[in-house]
Amino acid sequence: MFTTKLASVLFVASTFLLVSQATPLGQNYRRDEPAPVTPTADDHQIQFGYEGDIGPPYWGSLDPINWGLCNKGTKQSPINLYDALLVPNSPLSFSLGESSSGLSLTNDGHTLKVVFNVEESSKYTLSAYGSKYTLQNFHVHTPSGRLSFKVFRNLKIGICNFEIKKNTYFGTIDFVEHRYNGEYHDLELHFVWMDAANNTAVTGVFYDKGDAPSSFLQTAFVNPSPPPTTKDSPPAPLDLSDSLLVHKFLEATVHDFTNYYAYDGSLTVPPCSEGVKWHVYRDVQILSIEQHKAITAITKWNARETQAYNKTAFGIACHTH
Ligand SMILES: *[C@@H]1O[C@H](CO)[C@@H](O)[C@H](O)[C@H]1NC(C)=O
Ligand SMILES: *[C@@H]1O[C@H](CO)[C@@H](O)[C@H](O)[C@H]1NC(C)=O
Numbered sequence: 001m002f003t004t005k006l007a008s009v010l011f012v013a014s015t016f017l018l019v020s021q022a023t024p025l026g027q028n029y030r031r032d033e034p035a036p037v038t039p040t041a042d043d044h045q046i047q048f049g050y051e052g053d054i055g056p057p058y059w060g061s062l063d064p065i066n067w068g069l070c071n072k073g074t075k076q077s078p079i080n081l082y083d084a085l086l087v088p089n090s091p092l093s094f095s096l097g098e099s100s101s102g103l104s105l106t107n108d109g110h111t112l113k114v115v116f117n118v119e120e121s122s123k124y125t126l127s128a129y130g131s132k133y134t135l136q137n138f139h140v141h142t143p144s145g146r147l148s149f150k151v152f153r154n155l156k157i158g159i160c161n162f163e164i165k166k167n168t169y170f171g172t173i174d175f176v177e178h179r180y181n182g183e184y185h186d187l188e189l190h191f192v193w194m195d196a197a198n199n200t201a202v203t204g205v206f207y208d209k210g211d212a213p214s215s216f217l218q219t220a221f222v223n224p225s226p227p228p229t230t231k232d233s234p235p236a237p238l239d240l241s242d243s244l245l246v247h248k249f250l251e252a253t254v255h256d257f258t259n260y261y262a263y264d265g266s267l268t269v270p271p272c273s274e275g276v277k278w279h280v281y282r283d284v285q286i287l288s289i290e291q292h293k294a295i296t297a298i299t300k301w302n303a304r305e306t307q308a309y310n311k312t313a314f315g316i317a318c319h320t321h
């Protein structure tokens with residue numbers, strides 16, 4: 001385990017800058033040049049994105065009144081998860097229904113999202129924190145590497161208890177959702193639950209690329225035809241010949257949520273509202289390389305960088321666990 005030294009952080013930062021000048025970042029994942037924005041607080045047309053001057057570092061200043069927490073919040077998500085946040089053998093209390101229709105896949109310009117209509121939404125509930133939440137949607141985030149693998153391959157640097165390991169893309173420190181002990185994953189699936197007062201809880205599941213396809217991701221995100229490739233595409237109704245699709249998936253992962261990391265964080269997109277109850281399932285699921293390709297062809301990268309939770313004066317969270 002490494003200890004913190006500001007010097008090493010500065011070293012990392014300066015190394016990053018040097019290399020990032022020499023190595024164009026994320027060429028394969030660039031969206032078209034973002035349109036210039038002239039934000040005003042009551043302008044509901046304000047756009048956010050994942051790069052350029054509408055990227056995550058600027059979210060808070062695009063709309064300081066409504067999105068200020070994105071820059072100024074102290075309990076922002078995603079974070080680097082670690083073992084002390086693990087809640088073992090404490091299943092969450094779900095009630096899971098069946099759906100044969102009423103679900104559709106949409107593209108909101110930031111993610112691919114399976115949305116439940118009101119009737120279907122009410123069939124799936126999570127009882128926790130003295131409240132009853134219903135399932136609103138589930139959607140994906142797809143991190144991707146940005147810096148040349150070779151450049152940092154043999155480096156090993158410690159920041160707090162966070163170790164950038166050999167074989168970890170250094171560049172992905174900027175664009176991942178949750179991490180666990182510094183490791184990133186290829187895809188993160190978020191189930192969003194909301195109670196009557198609009199309090200939000202999220203249950204998250206990690207995926208890595210592997211040999212086997214995920215039948216759940218196949219039905220939800222890959223099979224719908226045509227998939228909504230842009231924000232303006234019509235929603236694609238989900239063909240739910242298996243009415244227990246969502247039920248079974250949640251039961252196998254989230255419902256049997258006996259080992260998950262839990263903490264109080266925020267939305268990972270503007271307005272970055274805090275007070276979000278996070279639960280990230282410990283066990284990593286597998287999707288095939290083809291499925292990952294099909295999904296990221298649409299979502300590109302849509303992951304916010306790891307946040308400095310419990311910020312210190314230096315803006316760096318250091319845990320002593
Ligand atoms: C919850 O959010 C919805 C949609 O934004 C809104 O119509 C409703 O008024 C909100 N309810 C509360 C209690 O804030
Ligand atoms: C933030 O700090 C508090 C108090 O030290 C600690 O209990 C909590 O686990 C920390 N949260 C995270 C996500 O590290």
Ligand SMILES: [Zn+2]
Pocket residue numbers: 139140141190268
């Ligand atoms: Zn999300």
